[in-house]
Amino acid sequence: MHSLKENIIDILLKSKLINKEQLDKALQLQKTKNLPLRKVLIEEHIASEDVLLSLFSEQLYMPTMHLSRFKFDRAVVNMVSERIARLYNIIPLSKMGNTLTIAIADPLDILALDDLKNFTGCDIDIVLSPEEDILKCIENQFSKEVKDMASILRDSSVAKESSGSTADTKLLKPDELEISSALEDSQKAPIVQLVDIMLAQALKRRASDIHIEPEFDCLRIRYRIDGTLHDVIKVPRVNQNAILARLKIISNLDITENRVPQDGRFKVKFDGHEVDFRVSSLPTTFGQKFVLRALDKGNLSIGLDKLGFSEQPAAVFKTAIAKPFGMILVTGPTGSGKSTTLYSVLNQLNTPQVNIVTIEDPVEYQVEGITQIQVKPDIGLNFASGLRALLRQSPDVIMIGEIRDSETADIAIKAALTGQVVLSTLHTNDAISSITRLIDMGVEPCLVASSVVMLCAQRLARKLCVKCRKPVEVEDEFLRKIGFKEKAVFYKADGCKYCNNTGMHGRIAVLETLLIDDTIRQMIIQKKSLDEIKEYAVNVRKMKTLRDDAFLKVKEGSIALEEALRITTEE
Numbered sequence: 077m078h079s080l081k082e083n084i085i086d087i088l089l090k091s092k093l094i095n096k097e098q099l100d101k102a103l104q105l106q107k108t109k110n111l112p113l114r115k116v117l118i119e120e121h122i123a124s125e126d127v128l129l130s131l132f133s134e135q136l137y138m139p140t141m142h143l144s145r146f147k148f149d150r151a152v153v154n155m156v157s158e159r160i161a162r163l164y165n166i167i168p169l170s171k172m173g174n175t176l177t178i179a180i181a182d183p184l185d186i187l188a189l190d191d192l193k194n195f196t197g198c199d200i201d202i203v204l205s206p207e208e209d210i211l212k213c214i215e216n217q218f219s220k221e222v223k224d225m226a227s228i229l230r231d232s233s234v235a236k237e238s239s240g241s242t243a244d245t246k247l248l249k250p251d252e253l254e255i256s257s258a259l260e261d262s263q264k265a266p267i268v269q270l271v272d273i274m275l276a277q278a279l280k281r282r283a284s285d286i287h288i289e290p291e292f293d294c295l296r297i298r299y300r301i302d303g304t305l306h307d308v309i310k311v312p313r314v315n316q317n318a319i320l321a322r323l324k325i326i327s328n329l330d331i332t333e334n335r336v337p338q339d340g341r342f343k344v345k346f347d348g349h350e351v352d353f354r355v356s357s358l359p360t361t362f363g364q365k366f367v368l369r370a371l372d373k374g375n376l377s378i379g380l381d382k383l384g385f386s387e388q389p390a391a392v393f394k395t396a397i398a399k400p401f402g403m404i405l406v407t408g409p410t411g412s413g414k415s416t417t418l419y420s421v422l423n424q425l426n427t428p429q430v431n432i433v434t435i436e437d438p439v440e441y442q443v444e445g446i447t448q449i450q451v452k453p454d455i456g457l458n459f460a461s462g463l464r465a466l467l468r469q470s471p472d473v474i475m476i477g478e479i480r481d482s483e484t485a486d487i488a489i490k491a492a493l494t495g496q497v498v499l500s501t502l503h504t505n506d507a508i509s510s511i512t513r514l515i516d517m518g519v520e521p522c523l524v525a526s527s528v529v530m531l532c533a534q535r536l537a538r539k540l541c542v543k544c545r546k547p548v549e550v551e552d553e554f555l556r557k558i559g560f561k562e563k564a565v566f567y568k569a570d571g572c573k574y575c576n577n578t579g580m581h582g583r584i585a586v587l588e589t590l591l592i593d594d595t596i597r598q599m600i601i602q603k604k605s606l607d608e609i610k611e612y613a614v615n616v617r618k619m620k621t622l623r624d625d626a627f628l629k630v631k632e633g634s635i636a637l638e639e640a641l642r643i644t645t646e647e
Contacts, residue, residue, distance in 0.1 A: 085099065088117075088123075088131075094117070094122050094123065098122055101120075102116045102117055102120060102122060105120065112182050112184060112185065113184060114128060114181070114182045114184060115182075125181075125206055125207065125208075126206070129181075129204050129205075129206065132183055132204060133204055136183060138183060138202060138203065138204050139203045139204070140203065140204045140205065141169075141179060141203045141204070141205050142205065142206070142209060143167070143179060143205055143209045143210065143212075143213050144209065146169065146213075147307055148167075148169075148213070148217055148307065149170070149310070150217075150309055150310050151310075152168045152169065152170060152171050152176075153167070153168055153217045153218075155168050155171070155176065155196050155198075156168055156192065156195065156196065158214070158218040160191075160192070160195065161214050161218065162214060163188075164180070164185065164188035164191070164192070165180065165181055165182070165188075165207060165210055165211070165214075166178045166179065166180045166188060166192065166210065167179050167205075167210050167213045167214055167217065169203065171198065174197075174198050174199055175198060175199045175200075175201050176192070176196055176198035176199070176200055176201070177200075177201045177202070177203060178192065178200060178201075178202055178203075179202075179203050179204070179205040179209075179210055179213075180202050180203075180204065180205070180210070181204070181205060181206060181207035181210055182207075183202065183204060189202070208571075212571055212577035215573070215577055216306075216576070216577060267315070267318045267319055267322050268322065270311075270315075270319065271319060271322045271323065271326075274286065274297060274308075275344060275346075275353075275368075276346065277299075277308070278299050278368075278370065279344075279346045279347075279351060279370065281299060281301055281576055282301055282302070282581075282582070283299035283300055283301050283370060284300050284301070284303075284369065284370055285299070285300040285367055285368065285369050285370070286298075286299055286300075286366075286367070286368040286370075287299075287300065287305065287365075287366075287367055288319070288320070288323070288365065288366040288367075288368070289360075289365050290313075290316055290360060290362040290363035290364065290365060291310075291362055292313075292362060293313055294310040294311060294312060294313055295310070295311040295312075295313065295315065295316045295319060296310050296311075297309050297310070297311065301576070301578065302538045302539075302578065302580045302581070302582065302583050303411070303536060303538055303583060304538075304578075304580075306578075316363055317363075320357075320363070320364055320366065323355065323366055323368075324338075324340075324357070326342045327340030327341060327342050327353075327355040328340050328341075328342070329355070329357065334359060334363075334364055335359055336359065337356070337357060337358050337359065338356075338357045339354075339355065339356055339357075339438055340355045340357075341353060341354050341355055342355065349372070350373065351370055351371065351372050351373075352370075352371040352372075352373065352441065352442065353368045353369065353370055353371070354368070354369045354371060354438065354440070355367075355368050355369075356369075371440060371441050373441055373442075373443070383416075383417065383420060383585060384584040384585055384634075385585060385587060386587065386620070386625050386628055386629070388589070388620050389532070389587035389588075389589040389620070389625065392530065392532075392589040392590070392591055393421070393530070393532070393589065395530075395591060396529050396530035396591060397421055397424065397425065397497070399497070399529050400495070400497075401492060401493075401494075401495045401496055401497055402492050402497065402498070402527060402528065402529030402530075403488065403489065403492040403498040403499075403500065403527050403528045403529060404421075404497070404498070404499050404500075404529060404530045404532070405500055405501070405502055405510045405528065405530070405531050405532065406418060406499075406500075406501050406502075406532045406533075406534055407501065407502045407503065407504040407505075407506070407507060407509070407510050407531070407532065407533045407534070408501075408503075408533055408534040408535060409503065409535075410503075411536070412534050412535050412536050413534055413536045413583070413585050414501045414534055415440045415441075415477075415501075417532075417534060417585065418475055418499050418501070419440065419441050419443065421499060422434070422443065422446060422473065422475060422499070423443065425473055425497075426443070426445050426446060428445075430472045430473060431447075431469070431470060431471050431472045431473070432445070432446045432447065432471070432472065432473040432474075432475070433446070433447045433448075433449065433466045433469060433471040433473075433474055433475075434446060434447070434448045434449065434474070434475040434476075434477070435449040435451060435459060435462045435463060435466060435474075435475075435476055435477060436448065436449070436450065436451065436475075436476075436477035437450070437451035437459070437477050437478070438450060438451075447466075447469070449462050449466065451477070459476060459477070459478075459479075459480060459481070459484040460481070460483040460484045460487060463476065463484060463487045463488065463491070464487060467487070467491055467496075471496055472496065472497065473496065473497045473498075473499070474488075474491060474496050474497070474498050474499070475498075475499045475500070476488055476498065476499070476500040476501075477500075477501065478500065478501050478502070478503075479500050479501070479502055479514075479517070481517065482517040482518040482519070485514055485517040485518070485519050486517075486518065486519060488500060489514070489519050489523050489524070489527045490523075490527075492527040492528070493523070493526060493527050498527075502514075504533070505533070505645070506533045506588060506610075506621070506622065507531040507532055507533040507588045507589065507590050508531065508590065508606050508609050508610050508613065509606060510528075510531050511524060511528075511531070511600055511606070511609070512606060514528075521600050521601050521603060522601050524600055525592070525596075525597040525598075525600040525601050526597070528592050529591065529592055530589065530590065530591055530592065531589070531590045531592070532587060532588065532589045532590075533587065533588040533622055534585055534586070534587050534588075535585070535586045535622060535626075535643040535644065536583045536584070536585060536586070536643070537583060537584055537585075537586050537626060537629060537634075537635045537639050537640065537643050538580040538582075538583055538635065538639055539580060539581055539582045539583060539584050539634055539635060540567050540568075540569055540579065540580065540581075540633070540634065540635060540636055541569065541570075541571075541572060541574060541575035541578075541579055541580060541581040542581070542633075543572055543574045543575070543581075544569075544570040544571060544572035544574070544575065544579065545567040545568065545569065545570060545579070545633070546567060546568055546570050547565055547566065547567055547568075548566050548567060548568040549566070550566045550637060558641065559623075560627055560630075560637070562627075562631055564630060564631040565633065566630065566636075566637050567633055567636060568636055568638075569636060584629060584634055584635065586622055586625045586626045586629060586640075586643060586644070587622070587625055588619070588620065588621050588622045588624075588625065589619070589620075590613050590617070590619050591617075593617070595612065595616075596609060596612065596613070599612065621644075622643075622644045622645075623640070623644040623645070626639075626640035626641075626643060626644045627640055
């Protein structure tokens with residue numbers, strides 16, 4: 077019978093991927109360099125890894141898997157040590173009965189499979205994955221912070237912790253938590269350590285949200301990084317109440333109330349600066365789900381110039397906020413950066429000579445020098461009633477969290493007509509659709525035309541990591557089909573330590589902005605269609621649409637072409 081190595085050699089020759097001379101050279105180099113045959117073939121550019129994996133999969137009946145979206149189970153991953161995973165370049169995927177399935181790049185590595193069978197006591201089943209994918213997963217799954225959290229749960233009798241122990245409560249009294257040294261602080265109770273490490277790791281990895289989700293048998297923790305959720309760890313269900321109690325106490329929530337949603341906030345100090353966390357709890361089937369949104373005020377003080385806006389949208393914004401009165405509307409879906417943009421505008425306008433008042437639900441950022449009102453519908457303080465009250469406070473600039481109904485729209489429009497600068501948001505697909513939305517809310521077209529000075533639609537695109545992005549070829553026919561007319565070098569995401577092996581680092585705003593001129597005002601009053609207004613805006617006013625701005629970011633190398641197509645619609 078042929079060995080697996082001999083079978084693969086036969087497969088390579090039959091596939092005509094290499095000739096006998098190349099194979100003899102590769103086998104000689106394998107002996108000289110003491111490297112796996114697969115690695116020699118790749119290093120000598122005889123065959124690419126993708127081609128080899130595809131060939132091995134087809135001929136040896138082994139499935140292939142790309143691991144970028146695979147959800148790992150900590151208990152399964154921990155069946156092998158980090159040292160073994162790195163030594164044999166494998167990562168455990170799942171366990172069914174006594175069979176452990178692993179991802180491996182080299183099916184010839186029989187020694188690794190035999191050793192793994194001895195270490196784990198399981199039968200080993202394999203799937204083939206690119207070596208780079210496996211290395212990224214090892215890096216993520218065995219990261220220091222995840223190991224710290226896992227070891228805290230494993231090495232301590234956390235199950236004995238009560239939901240609101242006196243020790244925990246004393247530690248939680250201050251409004252501010254210092255978590256910079258959380259990883260070294262061994263004096264704190266295990267649950268306190270666990271939550272502190274979770275917060276520190278989230279900030280270190282630039283997470284915008286932390287999702288803490290009760291499931292049937294565990295508490296699942298995920299981070300939203302650059303708009304995408306990533307699994308971090310699954311905590312045993314026995315620790316659920318203690319962790320949620322810790323979060324409730326630091327957020328000033330009612331620790332005894334589990335039946336209704338609650339909102340709170342707390343502040344931490346990390347790496348020398350303050351970060352606010354806005355906390356939302358929601359009752360679910362298996363307990364309360366928490367979402368913690370990180371709000372870094374340092375992002376607001378940089379001004380419009382450093383938000384990454386393209387030249388034309390930035391110029392339009394500056395022109396609009398220089399107007400003495402009128403309404404500026406920013407539209408887009410939830411999580412598209414509308415609040416950050418508006419707060420950056422407010423920071424630019426925030427001087428001792430100006431009275432700025434905001435009404436929000438909830439208050440996102442707490443900013444010194446600005447009067448902020450939290451909407452409380454249960455006591456009758458909604459957007460409309462709050463807006464009426466604040467107009468008697470002689471404001472110069474008003475920011476309304478969102479125009480949701482006709483009453484709020486009517487008051488906001490009248491405020492813009494009577495001398496205030498009004499900033500607000502709407503949920504529409506593009507900038508010009510805001511006109512129809514306001515008219516649908518019952519505002520007269522002539523009032524919309526007179527009050528609105530600027531419309532803006534916004535999306536957030538994930539930025540390519542500049543340290544590991546790679547050029548990629550794109551077919552001319554595809555470029556013509558999507559309307560990409562300019563010459564450009566296109567890049568794709570790859571992954572490195574700097575970007576946590578995601579290929580993305582940070583996000584950038586893509587905008588569509590339009591200053592309302594006299595012609596557009598006349599078109600609104602005459603009830604012209606949105607298509608006619610858009611045609612004028614694009615052809616005469618040279619407005620850049622969302623896709624135009626996204627393509628400009630692609631040309632600059634900031635974002636991938638796929639990302640531009642994902643966040644924008646075809647014109």
